Amino acid sequence: MYDYDLLVVGSANADLVIGVERRPGAGETVLGSDLAVHPGGKGANQAVAAARLGARTALLARVGDDAHGRLLLDSQRAAGVDTAGVLAGGAPTGVALITVDPSGDNSIVVSPGANGRLTPQDVRSAGGLLQASRVVSAQLEIPLESVVEVVRSLAPGSRFVLNPSPPRPLPAEVLAACDPLIVNEHEAKVILDDTPAGAAPADWARALLARGPRSVVVTLGAQGALVASADGVAQVPSVEVEAVDTTGAGDAFTAALAWRLGQGDALTEAAAYAARVGAAAVTKAGAQESYPTPEEVAAL
Numbered sequence: 001m002y003d004y005d006l007l008v009v010g011s012a013n014a015d016l017v018i019g020v021e022r023r024p025g026a027g028e029t030v031l032g033s034d035l036a037v038h039p040g041g042k043g044a045n046q047a048v049a050a051a052r053l054g055a056r057t058a059l060l061a062r063v064g065d066d067a068h069g070r071l072l073l074d075s076q077r078a079a080g081v082d083t084a085g086v087l088a089g090g091a092p093t094g095v096a097l098i099t100v101d102p103s104g105d106n107s108i109v110v111s112p113g114a115n116g117r118l119t120p121q122d123v124r125s126a127g128g129l130l131q132a133s134r135v136v137s138a139q140l141e142i143p144l145e146s147v148v149e150v151v152r153s154l155a156p157g158s159r160f161v162l163n164p165s166p167p168r169p170l171p172a173e174v175l176a177a178c179d180p181l182i183v184n185e186h187e188a189k190v191i192l193d194d195t196p197a198g199a200a201p202a203d204w205a206r207a208l209l210a211r212g213p214r215s216v217v218v219t220l221g222a223q224g225a226l227v228a229s230a231d232g233v234a235q236v237p238s239v240e241v242e243a244v245d246t247t248g249a250g251d252a253f254t255a256a257l258a259w260r261l262g263q264g265d266a267l268t269e270a271a272a273y274a275a276r277v278g279a280a281a282v283t284k285a286g287a288q289e290s291y292p293t294p295e296e297v298a299a300l
């Protein structure tokens with residue numbers, strides 16, 4: 001009945017990375033390594049992660065009519081993502097300028113560029129894609145009013161998953177559609193307006209659920225995750241791995257969770273699979289480059 005297991009509505013960025021001995025201060029110039037350019041952005045990352053797992057995946061995003069936009073389209077297509085919904089033009093492709101020092105600490109400047117021009121009208125024009133998708137996943141690296149339009153355009157019976165990153169307070173209409181809302185500790189605090197919800201992650205999960213989403217998932221890095229719904233709160237065990245680079249682990253987790261929910265898994269079951277995918281993603285450098293195939297997940 002649905003053409004796509006998962007539609008990701010979100011950002012696509014070129015990550016421009018330079019290694020430095022020391023990150024520059026105000027007015028300072030430092031010399032760094034050769035430039036490395038990687039496809040990134042939470043939307044693009046999620047789409048690649050899902051497609052690599054075997055999900056029939058489409059991406060609704062906006063890039064510039066430029067070389068970075070082509071790089072992003074190429075990486076999506078190489079992973080098997082349907083890019084008919086990727087719009088081009090209106091502004092340069094979004095870019096993250098990243099300097100990393102030898103200790104791994106980084107400084108990042110993001111230019112949202114074309115991501116900021118993915119409008120509610122663009123979402124309405126992609127109504128066919130939305131109607132053809134079993135699960136729709138979004139993040140907040142595109143305008144919030146476009147996410148609101150996504151919620152209004154969902155097919156009856158399809159499922160909406162949101163990772164509110166970068167976090168900001170959410171309208172009740174968006175919260176009510178989330179099944180689940182997926183947050184890490186920092187995002188949970190912002191969504192709860194820093195209202196003390198108790199010390200334990202289970203308390204945040206309950207407090208978030210009280211804000212209106214149908215279900216909540218709190219990711220806890222190496223500690224795994226928590227799921228919360230009308231059935232109560234459950235811990236999802238982490239998978240012990242040698243962490244090399246955690247970049248993009250949350251995006252892989254969310255993509256895997258969204259896909260498995262659409263395939264009929266219960267929330268705890270889908271989150272357990274997603275935790276394996278997130279763990280696999282931290283065992284390799286990079287974001288999209290680190291995303292596992294089903295065979296790699298099974299071999300963990």
Ligand code: ADP
Pocket residue numbers: 184218219220221222223224225238239240241243246248249250251253274275276277278279282
């Ligand atoms: P974010 O990147 O959004 O902060 P997390 O760091 O919580 O998200 O990672 C998302 C998921 O990836 C976690 O819930 C966990 O399942 C998995 N994960 C992340 N880091 C590790 C790690 N060091 N070891 C094992 N699993 C991890």
